[in-house]
Amino acid sequence: MGQVNVSPYQGLAPFEPEQAEVFFGRAQATRDLLGRLGPRLEERGTILLVSGSSGVGTSSLLRAGLMPALAEGAPPLTGSARWPCLLMTPTADPLRALAEVWVRAFGGQVEAVRERLCRDPRDLPSELSGTDAPDGRFILVVDQFEELFTLVDDERERQVFVHALHAMADGPRGAGVVIGVRAAHRDRCAAYPQFAEALQDGHVIVEPMTGSDLRLAVTGPAAAAGLEIEPGLVDLALSELGEGRAADGRYEPGALPWLSRALLGTWERRENGRLTIRGYEESGRVRDSVRRTADEVLAGLPPEDRKMALRVFRRLMVLTAGGRAERRRATLAEIHAAAAAGSAERRERVGALLSVLAGRRLLTLDEDGAEIAHDALLSGWPPLRQWLEPDLTAQALYDGLVEEAGRWADHGRDSAFLYRGARLLAVQEAGPRWERDPDSFPTPGPTVMEFVAASAKAARKAKRRRGLVIGGMAVLLVLAVTAAILAVAARQDAPTPEARPYPRSCG
Template identity: 35%
Template sequence: MPRPERPLDNLDDPAAQLAAGLRRLREKAGNPSYRSLAVLTNFSAATLAAAASGRKLPTLPVTCAYVRACGGDVAEWEGRWRELAGSRPPEPGVPVEGVSPYVGLAPFQTDDADHFFGRGLLVDDLVRRVSQRRLVVVFGPSGVGKSSLVRAGLMASMPEPAVLIVPGEHPLTDLALQLAVLARIPAGALLDDLAGDPSHAELVARQAMLAESGELLLVVDQFENVFSASVPDAERAAFIGALVSLCREGSGTRVVLAVRADHYSRFVEFPDLLAAMQDGQLLVGAMSPAELREAVVRPADRVGLRVEGALVSAIVAEVAGRPGALPLASHALLEAWRRRRGTTVTLGGYQAAGGVDGAVAATAEGIYRDLDDEQRLALRRLLLRMIDLDDLAGVRGRRVPRSQINAADLVDRLVDARLLTTDHGSVELAHESLIRAWPRLRRWVDEDRATLRAHRHLADSAVVWEELGYDQDTLYRGSRLALTRRWTASPSWRSALSPLERRFVDESVRHEAAETRRRDRRRSVRRWASTVLAGLLPLATVAGAASMVDPLVCEREAVGLADVRTGLLVAAEDGYQGLDAGLLRARTRPDTYGTWEQFQRCRLPRLPDNFLLRGFAAHRRFVSARPRQAEDTVLRLSQASKGPYEWLRAVPVADGQVALYSIGRSRYLSIRREGPSRYTGMLQASATSTGDAGRFRFTALP
């Protein structure tokens, strides 16, 4: 016969109240022995007996297992346990009294250095490397703590002035803004200077440090953003060139890059950067169990709190060997602190928050549940706007200007819950681990992956349209516009567009409708003219000898101009929307069929050696010489149906090669090789002989 249980003393204690309820439930189930309950629960008999002893509050899993084995209502008892444990979750976003020693998903900042523990040895190693080398690159997987290491560790430990940059879509602009503040010079002028010669960054940094003692520490966090497809190739190269110049001996600057390890291979594309980082690499791995204990316990000690030993053991067990779980653990500790009992951060509060794998989802779901249907839809669109598709890592977070966000109240609520962060007028995910940890958000991304890409392209195109003074040539048309109209027809996606994006789509629709009406009118005029000319054909035959103007004869085949030195087609790059859109340029990379500008060769019947090139695919424009500035005449794609065409003569050179000769300007066409790489391949009529001229051959398009 089982031994009777000890009477409960203080029924005012939450542990005793829960124990009394568990005992009554066991009596209703027929007073089974704890050994028989242990078989049903997979918990030991001693653990189950301790749960009903009243000495301390059992954990939530033990309580639920006890109730399930006795045939009780698990959901009801879970609510009772949370109430007695004082761990009922506070409303998400509602401030809790006191200063949290944990930062949640967001990385530790320089001001959080007093609460940053567990990386002491690594910080010392990084400081030593930075003092010995001009460039140090910190590699590590997502969520391992790189940002916290360089911010709360390195920057807080170095006595020198430190500047932090998180590159966005225009990294050179971000660098120019920071250096301009230090050097007290206009940022716009500095940006133009760096775009022309990135090596001038070294001179600006030296100028900025003339009045300072020591050297400048430049930290570039999330350096992998530079490799994003949204960053123009020329700006990426200029930004990296500026960083390399800042790493030179005597520059007075030391540079630290923090980058995700899965982007390591991208460094081989920049030989100068690769050479500068030799022997200057630091790999950040997972914390050891001792480091994890320090990271959990020491921050609480600093603010007068105590962490239960069972909670420390649970954190170590769940996080050890998982380098990407640190942000999740930090958020779980933050939620456990919000549910603390007095001055103790308890295992019960940690489990009630959902633990490492469930705390983020529990916080996000708590906010989601409190929203109505319209607000839930706004939340989905808001978070998807802050997610970018990454070819290497699948998805990643991206910063979004507040001006592009319509749900300010929702943003504030997510910021208070530490799921989003704000900085310099922009908003972003506190950490990209939110995407992995919240199943609902992960499902949204999977469902809207194609639309995410289309929305991102639309956002970039709308910004370019605005920057170029609402140039109509940058508007959507054709199949891209048709696709955009389909996915923006949904009221939910339509509401997710920023005002600028909606204006861009509406203006594209109006512009295409106007072009369609103009084409219809031209077809009507041509049909009418054909009817009239058919009646006048006998008269035209008689008067033909007196005609001074002959119609153009255009051959039907599609051809491209191939530069024989590079083997690249000379064509207008599809999708480029800059001020010089339409320039004939040699492509710098191979591409698929459809992006090349296709041409017809049009000849004059009386002068068979003279011709012009007429684009007939997407642009339907003539190649003409149209001056942009004095003495700056280049071949351009003109919308004019008649005008100062560039009449060319193909002069045979050798082996099927030709040099194009401009009849109007008495010059051969050449390829201008100097200047920014974006304009390399511009055709100019500047050569005086075939030896200096660019050589081409007519090549069928792929």
Template identity: 30%
Template sequence: RLLNRMVEDDPQAHFLAVVGPSGSGKSSVVKAGLLPALRHGRLPRSETWFFAEMSPGNHPMHELESALLSVATSPVHNLAQTLALDSKGLARAINQIVPQGHEMLLIIDQFEEVFTQVPQEAERAAFLASLQAAMNDPTCRLRVIITLRADFYDRPLMYEGFADLMRRRTEVVVPLTTSELEEAIIAPVRRLGIGVEPELLAAIIADISQEPGTLPLLQYALTEVFERREGNTLTLSAYQASGGALGALARRAQELYEAMDSDRQALVRQLFLRLVNIGDGTEDTRRRLSWEELTSFAGDGPDLQYVLDTFGKYRLLSFDRDPITRAPTVEIAHEALIREWVQLRDWLSSSREDVRMQRRLSNAATIWREADRNPGYLLGGAQLEEMESWAVTTDLALTDEERGFLAASIVARRAQEAREEARRRLREAQERRSRIRLQILVGVLAVVAGVTLGLSAFTLIRANNAEARAATATVALGQEQARAATLEAAAVRGENLAAEVYRSRLIALYAQQAAADGDEALALALAYAAVQIDGAPDEAWAQLAQLLDMPAGSDRPTLLAAAEAAEIRPLTCEERARYSVLPEC
């Protein structure tokens, strides 16, 4: 039937979706039935086709690249960029890889992983768009067959264009009938010269004919019976000893679990919770786990190796390698174990929300890493608060990447809070300074008047001339030139120390004025210049302390150290010229 669908008079006949319930034999009929037939030329020139297989995994575009490279007859440069360029990248890649006059068949098994394991919607949409564009291109020499669990049939229908492919090009695989089950049991062992007791045949069919996941259950049960066979016969007693088709997987898993100490049992729980994708209105499914993720939360010690070896020995776990990195992977060997092992069902029931939160954290951490740890991808707001509270209470082990991502999000939030607090304090300071702005201006005038009055009593003839200029400047040029003239008068008399004190006080008052005007950088630079003057008065030091948000009574070495740590900018030549009491550049 599948062969006939592939040669129908349909412009989209190069695509076929094989859909059926879990364990109905979708993968088997494609890989063990259709694929060998095509390799032997059942369709015109199909014996010359190129064949590749893949499962979508977490990054279907990477898996697609690996599948294409597996059939390339010569080096292919920049294949990843070609695929990612746009939706027509796959069609262009086929033209590069497949020699003229030949076709390629790509089998995508477990297509539901596109919707259960891909964390980024953009990558999922790009993958589906690439397949759709290639299938709608009449010149593209690519054929695609996907296998999809029936309970995920609605997911690809949500993508315009791909939904039309699914509507027109779907073939349904239903569970085996009783006669087909009998043939599936008897035929393989008959070729080995081994018989099957009629009672065994009846017991197996009665146990599994109405169960989901028929073929995986049958496979495991027959393997157990084969290992317990009596001579050249598979017997009912061996089947019963194994626990039967429904109980064999679960019984073996529970026996292995109970034989372990408490530390290893805890490790088994952490492992199997990571190996399951939580269904959202669908059945839970198995999940491939990379060695890097596994060892990051479980360590790489003898306990982990013992658990893997034990469950692997009895074919409850299967091991493979990532097609891109070649790093080891592990997954549950039979999806039926998720349904049948009561202990695992209990773990999933009690930890379901925990597992969902862990996957959300893991997906967010992956996106952050792939964005070169861009701070814009960190968690924030209510989402971070929720994740932070959960991490404190959960008993699920987290990977280094998950913990690091969460910690980075918390640090970023604290930094943001510190910046907001600094801005708040600055606003308050500016408001406070604005309220006393008039008082500061009055104080400036009072100090100038006091300085002028105090010096006038000791002025010599030359000083009198300078003070006269100061008086004229006060009227004609403003307060700043008056202060400068006053200091000049004091210098003429040789009262250098007094003049420096007044100069420091004036610069500190300029700093107050700059702060009141909202120019905090200039204010700090002026205040720092004021205390650099020998004999700087207490008012100058107090002004620096205020601008540094330090207690007014702070000792001078502490204030100087704080000023240096604040990296106060130097005064510019223009600013020095503006304030005549400052040394010129």
């Protein structure tokens, strides 16, 4: 690379094919993709499905890992160097997007190709005489396939697009169709029979990076750009991300983009071609890179979506006993409930918001849920704390109620699990507030309602028992006092020794 004015770090943006020389840490993952794709393309075309959690680097792997390797004819696909390699994302008009990349590669008119895609995608017009692919084969990489579900409302258009992809792979040209999709949307692909074989035998999961992968992702781009790294900087940066390491030593899915964002700021403060610890600290480290990104996202949202984002973030947090906010994973059903997404339109809007937040690496999405991408958001983003401060206690009480009601039900509705005293009083006092804000505090299910009713009933019984006990004690006290008074009176009425007559003598 060697361009002193071009950063080798991408920040939160994915790497592109032309940036392959500064794409490090995914060599093994690239070889694994080639190893899966090669045998499937030996005699026919194929569809390969590549999925990973948001932030794990699926787009960068496809664009800056797989595509350059294919262009070089890397084994086992040594003949792929002669194959055109097309890259697209579905967008809101996937058929037009596909027609446009086809025309750029093979010529023709966009509208004519789009029309042919709808009618018979096996017989697309092309001008392959100007290419170096005598067998007519090509590779089509469809990145961010989840856009087909988040941006396209017409199910018929979705089906036509999927049919076109399958026809390219199954047709005479035997194309290799590589689909990159977020894990959160992978299950939706199962609704299309054309993906059945790919889901069963042609599915590759992109794993989070290991420590050695991330270290190379820092040192490799620097070396390629002719930059020197101050000793200790890499260890310092990785230590900030180390809190989120899994048991197998892998980092969080969003570790690389956050680290890359911090290193971009460090590069901007480089000193004579040297990345320094001082520059890293002045850039705000990982924590401040998170804050800056979050501020940018927030400023770009419409007011209504800002409120929705607040509700989503609140659902993704939990308070510990000491009052510390921590991340918690929430299912899509929980997120929809928190955002009052009762209608299909509202759920689509929530889905679009989640895509925006995940696209900027603020959230991590998986098959059926989401979580905040980094702990730095909880403590390092002031607007989040300001938004949530008034409701954190109420949210903790609400979450605790739902959890305890479930525990009560799981234990055969044992009265030992019911709320009593201050906890029951707090829930009863919070009830009206929850009712005034159903968007934030959705009406709980019947189990919770029955739990509160049973707790209140038990409290009333206990109060009546206390009343009876107190009443009984009061009666006993009155009787005791009365007895004492009578005893005193009896002693007062009794003759004193001086007043008693002497007994007469006998005789």
